[in-house]
Amino acid sequence: MITLSNPDARRLFLHKHALAEAPQGPGKGDDLLDLITRLGFVQVDSVRTVERAHHMILFSRRPAYRPGHLDRLLEQDRTLFEHWTHDASIIPTAFFPHWQLRFRRNEEHLRKRWRVWRRDGFEDKLQDVLDHITDHGACGSMDVGDGEKRGSGGWWDWHPSKTALEFLWQTGQIAVSRRAQFRKIFDLSAQVIPQDALAQMPTEGDSVDWLCDAALDRLGFATSGEIAAFWATVSAAEARAWCQRQCEAGAITPVEITMADGSRRSSFARPDILDQLAEAPKPPGRLRILSPFDPALRDRKRTERLFGFHYRIEIFTPAAKRQYGYYVFPMLEGDRLVGRIDVSADKSRDALKVTGVWPERGIKWGAGRQTRLEAELTRLARFSGRSDVIFETDWLRAPI
Numbered sequence: 013m014i015t016l017s018n019p020d021a022r023r024l025f026l027h028k029h030a031l032a033e034a035p036q037g038p039g040k041g042d043d044l045l046d047l048i049t050r051l052g053f054v055q056v057d058s059v060r061t062v063e064r065a066h067h068m069i070l071f072s073r074r075p076a077y078r079p080g081h082l083d084r085l086l087e088q089d090r091t092l093f094e095h096w097t098h099d100a101s102i103i104p105t106a107f108f109p110h111w112q113l114r115f116r117r118n119e120e121h122l123r124k125r126w127r128v129w130r131r132d133g134f135e136d137k138l139q140d141v142l143d144h145i146t147d148h149g150a151c152g153s154m155d156v157g158d159g160e161k162r163g164s165g166g167w168w169d170w171h172p173s174k175t176a177l178e179f180l181w182q183t184g185q186i187a188v189s190r191r192a193q194f195r196k197i198f199d200l201s202a203q204v205i206p207q208d209a210l211a212q213m214p215t216e217g218d219s220v221d222w223l224c225d226a227a228l229d230r231l232g233f234a235t236s237g238e239i240a241a242f243w244a245t246v247s248a249a250e251a252r253a254w255c256q257r258q259c260e261a262g263a264i265t266p267v268e269i270t271m272a273d274g275s276r277r278s279s280f281a282r283p284d285i286l287d288q289l290a291e292a293p294k295p296p297g298r299l300r301i302l303s304p305f306d307p308a309l310r311d312r313k314r315t316e317r318l319f320g321f322h323y324r325i326e327i328f329t330p331a332a333k334r335q336y337g338y339y340v341f342p343m344l345e346g347d348r349l350v351g352r353i354d355v356s357a358d359k360s361r362d363a364l365k366v367t368g369v370w371p372e373r374g375i376k377w378g379a380g381r382q383t384r385l386e387a388e389l390t391r392l393a394r395f396s397g398r399s400d401v402i403f404e405t406d407w408l409r410a411p412i
Contacts, residue, residue, distance in 0.1 A: 015268040015276065020289055021233070022318060022347040027292035028232040029308040030073045031344065034296050039074030040081035045091050045104065047073060052230045052242070053101040055305045056094065058194055059327065061339045061356040062364065063396045066102055068303035068341075071395050078395075087190045090206055094188040094196075095181075098244040098310065107226075108205055109212035113219040114245045115184035122179055134175035141176045142185065142200075150189045150199035153177055220246055224254040232288065233269055233281040238314065255280050272320030299345045299384040301353060301392060309342060321349040321372065335412055336370060345384070350375045355389070363400035364393045366407050373411045 016024070026032040030050055037043050047070065048054055057065035063079075070077045085092045086102065093105050096114070103111075123135070141156050148155075157173030170178070177198060180186045187204035190197050201210060214222070227242035228234055234242075240251035258264040258280075265283050268276045282288065302309060304325050309315050316322050323342055326334040337354035344350070351371040358365040366389065371377045389401045 013266060013268055014281070014285060016233070016270060016285075016289070018270040018272055018274075018318070019347060021269045023295060024232045024285075024289050024292050025318060026295050026308065026347060027288075028230055029306075031300070031308055032293050032295045032347075035073050035075050035298065035300065037074050037076065039070065039077030040084075044070065044074065044077065044081055045085055048092065048102065049104045049106070050230070051307050052226065053097050053103045054307070055097075055310065056100040056102060057303075057305050059339055062341075062392065064194075065303045065305040068301075069306050071392075072300050072302055072306070075391055075395070083190075090204065093205060096244070098241065099305075105206060105209050108209040109214050110219040110222050111184065111245075112213055113216055113223075115182070117245070119183040122182055134170075134172045134179060137173045137176035138180065141173055141180060145186060145198065145200055150197050150203075151177075152192070152195050152197050154195075220250050220254060224251055224258075228264065228280065228282070233267055233279040233285065235277070235279050238311065239280075241311065269318075271317045273317075277317065295344075295347045297346050297384070299343055299350070299381065299388050301341045301355070301388055302344055304339070304341065306342075315349070319349045323352070337367060340368075340370075343385075345381070348372075348375075350381070351377075353385075355392075357396055357398060358402065361400070361402060362398055363402045364389060364396065364398050366401065366403045368404075368407055368409050370409045371411055375411075377408060 023032060030047060037047075039047075051069075054066045054069050059065070062068065063071070066082070067077070067079050070082065082092075082102070086094065091105050092102050093108060094100065094102055095111055097103070137157070144156055145151055153170075153174040156177055157171045160171035160173055177186070181188065181196075181198060184201060186198045187201045188196050189199040189204050223243050223246050224239050227239045227246075231238060231242065236251040236255045237248055239255070240246045240248045246254075255264065259266065262283065264280045265285075267279050267281045267285060269279050270276055304323070309323065312323055321342065325339070326336060327338060331338070336352060339356070340352045340354045342349050342352050349372065351369060353369045354367040355364055356367070357363075369377070369385070375381075386401070393399065393401050
């Protein structure tokens with residue numbers, strides 16, 4: 013059986029996530045679409061301490077990237093669409109046919125779940141909302157439901173027409189046409205999704221096969237559970253059955269992956285995994301500040317096993333109980349996660365403000381590493397529209 017050392021596993025994993033090569037390229041047009049296709053998706057998140065997650069993910073791989081480049085692919089070229097994987101994500105439109113499986117499963121699941129969790133009576137509003145969009149064009153949740161109780165506006169208290177709008181999106185009947193101040197604006201799917209993608213209706217079996225294949229190719233190696241979790245559409249049982257079939261056919265093979273603590277984890281990979289490893293470049297020494305929602309980091313347990321890096325986002329942790337900060341970014345250098353940084357935009361000073369840097373245990377914070385951090389912060393400041401970088405007093409912290 014093939015066994016990968018931990019450094020080799022990290023190198024291949026980072027290569028699959030476009031983090032093993034030097035960050036370069038135009039970051040727009042076909043280059044940007046190819047990057048997102050390679051990753052599979054880019055998670056969307058509303059928090060903006062420096063820049064939103066999807067923009068940070070793309071910037072870390074393409075420093076020339078700017079948010080308007082993504083908007084063009086989403087809103088004009090329609091080569092990307094927005095829907096769900098494990099969370100709200102931007103996905104290549106070429107993959108849309110395989111989201112039909114998710115739409116069908118969502119319809120059955122959400123009708124039962126949302127009657128209890130959201131707002132009873134939303135099903136009575138489905139046709140009204142569809143008629144409103146047909147008659148008036150693209151709309152958001154504030155444009156439907158006149159006279160309905162809106163409550164606090166939290167996810168637990170959607171009014172029936174907003175629930176209907178979200179249900180229609182989750183089941184593929186409408187699509188996100190654009191965003192306005194980060195608020196989703198919906199239109200009929202036929203007005204957003206190109207006809208060639210909309211017309212394809214793969215069988216359930218074809219989509220399960222495609223989703224599992226595509227997940228493994230983007231991870232490099234994975235357990236059946238990690239394959240199922242990648243798109244969060246295929247069930248764990250379906251992924252296990254797929255792995256068994258593919259092993260019997262010789263399309264994948266069991267492998268052993270050495271974790272950061274020296275233990276080994278049984279996984280699956282393509283039979284040519286060693287050839288893939290030979291083609292994977294050595295990650296550059298450049299220091300990169302990564303989004304907490306980066307595709308390489310979103311599975312926190314895998315990050316800890318593979319890199320020995322324990323990370324939890326503390327947005328929902330009371331301030332007095334936070335170890336690090338509200339929104340702290342992991343830092344990647346070569347094939348190691350070397351620490352985390354609390355950095356945010358300070359509009360009053362037109363600067364990025366560094367509140368704290370915590371190196372990982374065993375990482376020496378010398379002059380060379382400081383120079384690399386400052387260079388990355390300068391690039392990040394330019395990207396986020398700030399003209400300076402400010403380090404607060406006592407910013408360099410001891411490892412926790």
